[in-house]
Amino acid sequence: MxxxxxxxxxxxxxxxxxxxxxxxxxxxxxxxxxxxxxxDRERYFWFPDRLGASDKPDFNDEDIAGARSVRKILGNDLAYIDANLLSVSDLPDTASLTAIHNDLANAARIERTRQDDAPIMSSSESDALSRAEALLGAVDAIISVHEICSDEPWLANLYTSWRLHGLDSDFVHPVAEIFATLSEPVAKRMRMLSYAVTAPDDAYADSELVEAVGRAASGQRPFGLFSFGKSEVRSDFANIRILDKSPEGPEDWIRIAEVLNWKAEIATSMARWRALAGEFALPTIPEKPDAAARALQLCLERVNAVVMSIRSHVPLVQAELERLFPYGLDADEIISDLERATAAAASIRSEISRHRLESARTVLTATAEKLLTCSGRISQDIAGFLSTSVGDPDLSGSKVAEIWTSHLRELERVRALRSHLQTVARVAASVARSGAAVWANNLRSQPVVGVEDAWTPNDWRDAWS
Known part of the structure; x- marks a missing residue:
């Protein structure tokens, strides 16, 4: 008891x-x-940990307040707390990725229509891609010459003769000589026009008028004291204008003399041109020197294009075509026929696109390998976009640029949250070390829902004790 x-x-x-x-x-x-x-059961229901008698908080109110503040900012971005992210500089910029997409998409389109017997670029030649691009430029230039020649039979005759017999061919030497002498006066045309000189149409052919202009340019009297019977020359001299006004001194007359001499040069070239026109089917040139100079300039530009092809483009095609494309293309056909040259250009362009595909894929593969070590929603979105959308021929380059720009901006935004994420991670680590592992995990994994943060209350100390 x-x-x-x-x-x-x-x-x-x-x-x-x-x-x-x-x-x-x-x-x-x-x-x-x-x-x-x-x-207080409901009040502290959020605190799930069972603490021991020796568990003391290794953090304070300021730490919890800091975590609360950044967790509200982060919201659902809290999911990036353990994410490994690439730097934006590790990824292709928008222009580069759009170019890669266009290359891949073009290659895909080409493959859809590619014929089994299409020419294939040699893989054994060094620097084949850049050489093929130069070859394509030469073929395109020859195509332009073919197109010019198709409208100008006289030019086609020159091209054929120069192609078969060289630029020093005796048959077309007289015409070649005319164009050689035309280069200098034609090159002066724009400068002469800029002087804005107006004079009678045949003033350059009137020796007395030309001499009078020469004397005025030298600062002398244009006509002597006893110059009788020259009323017409005097009248033409008085009607000369520069910049819509009468000449005012030697400087103006020097320019007028230069224009008259230039017109005389053009007239001499026109005379030679007409003498050979019938023999070589040369085009008709206007009578007036100004209009003649404009027409001769156009002819000279076309002749120069032909000469450039004979000197540079034709030899390049002859030297490179067989080495880069051993089968399916013929240099002589390209050089002599517009249709064959056009078809060859399409084949070469197709092969260049196909080879660019490999280099574009290399860039994508390298980027994909970097992304394998990354995590987080934006990393997954980027990897998915690169694997499924880039190179899709049904997706426009502008759309790819728009989406990629959006991804890069999102990556920059998320990376800018790093300091906030580090704050949460630091506080959570302190909470875990102090004995509240479950609370720490919730701080890291449960985003703020609504206005207040349920995992960082002001009275956390009450729950701890």
Whole structure:
């Protein structure tokens, strides 16, 4: 009986002995503690950890407040807390990726229509791609010459003769000589026009008028004191204008003399041109020097294009075509026939696109390999876009540029959150070290929903104690 009384008394004393707490200096009765636990169960329901007597927080209110602030900013971006992200500089810029897409898409379109017997570029030649691009430029230039010649039979005759017999061919030497002498006066045309000189149409052929202009340019009297019977020359001289006004001094007359001499040069070339026109089927040239100079300039530009092809483009095609395309293309056919040259250009262009495909794929493969070590939603979006959309012939280059730009901007935005993510990670690590591993995990993984953050309450210390 005494033993039972002693146990009852001990039990009663335990329930009447106050328990020390941080909040109460006098302590709290066990029954009061039980009531408080029941009352605060919902209030501290967010705190799931079971702490030991020795577990003390290795962090403070300032740390929790900092975590609360950045977690509100992060929202769902909290998911990037452990993400490994590429730098924007590790990825192709928008212009580069669009070019890669266009190359891949063009190659895909070409493959759709490619014939089994289409010419194939040699893979054994060094620097084949850049050489093929130069070859294509030469073929395109020859095509332009063919197109010019198709409208100008006289030019076609020159092209054929020069192609077969060389630029020094005796047969067309007289015509070649005319064009050689035309180069200098034709090159002066724009400068002469800029002087804005107006004079009678045949002033350059009137020796007396030309001499009078020469004397005025030298600062002398244009006509002597006793120059009789020259009223017509005097009248023509008086009607000369420069910049819509009468000449005012030697400087103006020097320019007028230059224009008259230039027109005389053009007239001499026109005379030679007409002498050979019938023999070589040369085009008709206007009578007036100004209009003649314009027509001769156009003819000279076309002749120069032909000469350039004979000197540069034809030899390049003859030297490179068979080495780069051993089968399916013929240099002589390209040089002599517009239709064959056009078809050859299409084949070469197709092969260049196909080879560019390989270099474009290399860039994408390297980028994809970098992304294998990355994580996070934006990394997945980028990897998916590169693997499924870039090179899709049904997707326009502008759309690819728009989407890629959006991805790069999103990556920059997420990377700018790094300091906020590091703050959460640091505080969560302190919480975990202090014994609240579950709370720490929630800080890292549960985003803020609504206005307040359920995982960083102001009274966290109450829950801890």
């Amino acid at each position: 005494e033993r039972i009384d002693a146990e009852v008394r001990s039990f009663a004393e335990k329930h009447l002995r106050r328990i020390a707490t941080d909040e109460d200096e006098d302590g709290i009765l066990p029954i009061e503690l039980a009531e408080r636990i029941v009352r």
